[in-house]
Amino acid sequence: AERLFGGFRKTSERLSENLTGVVGTAKLDDATLDDVEDALIISDLGPAAAKRIRDKLAEKRFGLGITERELKEAVAEEIAAILRPVAKPLEITAFPRPQVILVIGVNGSGKTTTIAKLAHWLTEDDYGVMLAAGDTFRAAAIGQLATWAERVGVPIVKGPEGGDPASIVFDAVKEATATGIDALVVDTAGRLQNKRELMEELAKIRRVLGRLNPEAPHDVILVLDATNGQNALSQIEIFKEVAGVTGLVMTKLDGTARGGVLVAAAEQFGLPIHAIGVGEKLDDLRPFDPDLVARVIA
Numbered sequence: 001a002e003r004l005f006g007g008f009r010k011t012s013e014r015l016s017e018n019l020t021g022v023v024g025t026a027k028l029d030d031a032t033l034d035d036v037e038d039a040l041i042i043s044d045l046g047p048a049a050a051k052r053i054r055d056k057l058a059e060k061r062f063g064l065g066i067t068e069r070e071l072k073e074a075v076a077e078e079i080a081a082i083l084r085p086v087a088k089p090l091e092i093t094a095f096p097r098p099q100v101i102l103v104i105g106v107n108g109s110g111k112t113t114t115i116a117k118l119a120h121w122l123t124e125d126d127y128g129v130m131l132a133a134g135d136t137f138r139a140a141a142i143g144q145l146a147t148w149a150e151r152v153g154v155p156i157v158k159g160p161e162g163g164d165p166a167s168i169v170f171d172a173v174k175e176a177t178a179t180g181i182d183a184l185v186v187d188t189a190g191r192l193q194n195k196r197e198l199m200e201e202l203a204k205i206r207r208v209l210g211r212l213n214p215e216a217p218h219d220v221i222l223v224l225d226a227t228n229g230q231n232a233l234s235q236i237e238i239f240k241e242v243a244g245v246t247g248l249v250m251t252k253l254d255g256t257a258r259g260g261v262l263v264a265a266a267e268q269f270g271l272p273i274h275a276i277g278v279g280e281k282l283d284d285l286r287p288f289d290p291d292l293v294a295r296v297i298a
């Protein structure tokens, strides 16, 4: 909890600062509710979540006395209520194995690091993990992933730069199946600049996977950089359309005051949030605990 709190320090300070002084008459009146709603919006929780929290506070406490501390606690409770339904750890349940986990996201979002952290996490849980270097577009991507694979101690299937991602994924599934791997984590190119090519590339990967196992990919995890604030929300929108996202991981919550965007994403999309990134090291991927996060944010 300490390290998680450290992770959200800036987000928490921001919301706390924004909520300070909003309790005017010591009663929860319209003016106070307006100020709370504004404070939530400028803390990146988004207009929909802000409105929902406002309405809930009004419903439960309108006209009643409230201190600043009680207000913050009430806000935290409503944030938790929004986050709880989307908190869903990634579970390895596929039968037959391997569970195929596609990882998508724009370059720089923390995709490669998240794959490494996820591989580390699953390895610690005694799952057999393999990586597939499906981002063949970026010169450095294959090498970077290979370095992480070595560090984590998991096998990797890779091809040449510019190679066909679908054929690498094909090879990887065959090898993972032959060697009894539980989870195959597939890196993909994050080229949102060229939506059509990206869509075609992902569709081809899906086709090839589907031929080997109609259930695959079992997960399509979108990695988002919390630093991008509201921009992260438009990325969800686009990737949902091009890739059929099944869950989210939000990274870089340690360095940003924009962690409120997690709440906005939960409210707007209702997609499962599997984990959060709170640093650059292998063990800096945390399970998404909605109550803890709500408490540290507000």
Ligand code: GDP
Residues within 6 Å of the ligand: 105, 106, 107, 108, 109, 110, 111, 112, 113, 114, 251, 252, 253, 254, 255, 276, 277, 278, 279, 280, 284
């Ligand atoms: P990719 O281009 O999406 O594959 O992104 P990378 O995994 O290479 O990450 C980009 C940068 O963000 C690297 O410097 C990472 O160390 C850093 N990074 C990734 N996740 C986190 C995180 O949760 N917190 C912090 N502070 N940095 C992160």
